[in-house]
Amino acid sequence: MRIALYTDVFVPNVDGVVTRLTRTLDELGELGHEVLVLTPGSPPGRWGPHRVLRVPSVAFPWYRDVRGGLPSPRAERAVSAFRPDVVHAVNPVWFGAWGALSARARDLPLLTSFHTDVPQYMSVFGHGLGVLRRPVERWIRTTHNLAGITLCTSGPMVERAETLGVRGAALWPKGVDTELFHPAKASPAMRARLTGGHPGDRLVLSVGRLSREKNVAALLEPLRRLPGTRLAVVGDGPHRAELERRFAGAPAVFPGRLAGEELAAAYASADVFAFPSTTETLGLVALESLASGVPVVGARAGGIPYAVQDGQTGLLVPPGDTDALTGGLARLLDDAALRARMGAAGRADAESLGWRAATEVLVASYQEAVERHRTRRQRCRRPAP
Template identity: 65%
Template sequence: MRIALFTEVFLPKVDGVVTRVTRTLEQLEQLGHTALVFAPGDPPERFGAHQVVRTRSWSFPWYPEIMVGTPTPRIAREMRAFRPDIVHAVNPVWLAAYGVLSARRRNLPLLASFHTDVPSYTTAIGGGLQVLRAPVQTWTTALHNLAEVNLCTSRQMVDRAREVGIHDVDLWPKAVDTVGYHPRRRSREMRERLTGGHPDAPLALYVGRLSREKNLVQLLEPLRRLQGYGVRLALVGSGPGRSELEAVFAGTPTVFPGYLGGEDLAAAYASADVFAFPSTTETLGLVALESMASGVPVVGADAGGIPFAVEDGRTGFLVTPGDVEGWTDRLRALLTDPQLRARMGGQARADAEEHSWQAATESLVRSYEVALERHAGRRPMHRALRARG
């Protein structure tokens, strides 16, 4: 199968969406499929066997890390030369929205995947973007409803998509790398780094963007309350909110190691005692799955897609957003009870082992086939239009 994949984010940016896209591309290659990737920013020219087409882009003012892709004549040329069987629009808002319109104009089957609740982000980021929530929701719903199949990465987001009027919604199963992320990556050297030189202290870890929508300030008061136990916090990552967070957490035992990748990131996960994840805007929370694969239990917000990743009381704890007592109690329970931590960490690892990237990608390919079938029977004139075009 030949897949034209339009994505709003790609390498060298690293986040949960990019990880899913790149892992999926690896598996598609192994399964014998070919993709043509359209991406903003400064991506590599190829990813494995797949060609990557760089599109014109500009930096999003409220979030400089995000490059907004815009259409160019090259896209049409590359689409004609590639002759895709299907278009996959990854989180259509800007560039991937053009992918949706391109699929419809060319009478191609279309699958759209929902990875980021962009309307909710406009509220969480602030800065006057709140007024855009309603029009952004209308825009994204309309785009998704042009697709034969819409996929979400958690059951909670399937429900959310249906609530806002998106049709033909199904689940793209969760997946995680259980080879790269493993308990054996635990390192005293990394604990030294993440604890600011106190490797024997209890360590809570966060990995991801440092930005307002991640709700990291909710960890401040629990951290203060746990100082009698010597708890330390590491916020790994980068983003537009780093300087603000450094000011907020000043005077607390919090370390900002910056961005980590590869073996360093795997060591960071495995070297923590608990993963703290207060974000309420996740559609899945891949970092929670990576922590679980590393044998580290999660304390996460009972919101968005996190409950799809974390089983409360088994692989970690879920806490009502804003519940300071709840956050403090759950973090204390895991950070001060080695037996509970080991039991939950072991169960988290076992759960992660059941969700491979190959299985998730095979499910995606089946969804491509459904989109092809639905498109073929959608309107009789489709085949005639395609023959003329």
């Protein structure tokens, strides 16, 4: 199958959407499918067997590390030459929306995927963007409903899509790399690095894009209340400088982005993973932590309850409740047996997940989109009685 994939985010960006896309591309290649990726930014020219085409873009002043792709004659010619069997529009708000519109104009089968609750983020970003929330919700409903099949990354996101009026919302199962992320990757050297040279102290880890909506600043007060505890904030993004200023003088380190074996060692070397974000659609980093045998303390919001089983693989606390967040972290940090039990349960849960199974669901959905498109065309051609 030949798939044209339109996405506003791709490598070298690092976030949950990019991770899902790159791992899916790996699996699609191994399954014998070919993808043309169209994306803005500074992507590589290829990802495995798949061609990646850079498109013109504009910067978003409120989120400078993400660029919005623009349609171009070169991109349209590339899609025409590629002759896709199906078009996949990722988060059709900006460039993904152009992909959806282009597919309809070309009369091609179309599937969309819903990864990011953009309307919810607009209130977080400020800059007066909150007034655009309702128009953006209507636009999302319109663009997703061009397809008739929308895959969502968690159960709560299926519900959110349905609330927005998106038809045909279904689950794209979660996946995690259980070979890379593994308890055996724990490293004394990495623990020393993440604790600022105090490996005997307790270590709380946060991983992700450092942007305002991730709510990392919520960890500052718990860190102040938990003596003998250190925080490592792995990642980069537009909010990093402000976070470093706010955490100045606190026992926290900001090692920047880590990837591959270094990231795996960071997860496995921590005692507890903290995830205070309230806007996650899934929380892939939580799954990576569980695969590493490290329990999670997260906000009971968005897709986090879909990733973390409260009381079994971690603890969920009310969003924005500093006392509850502090208490959840303290409970796990103070009880090594509980950490070990939840860590083992998290690892067992992660082992039941895999990118191949998730990708097979995607391929079946592509095939369904093709079949629906064929049926619709046949109905349109059927002569009136």
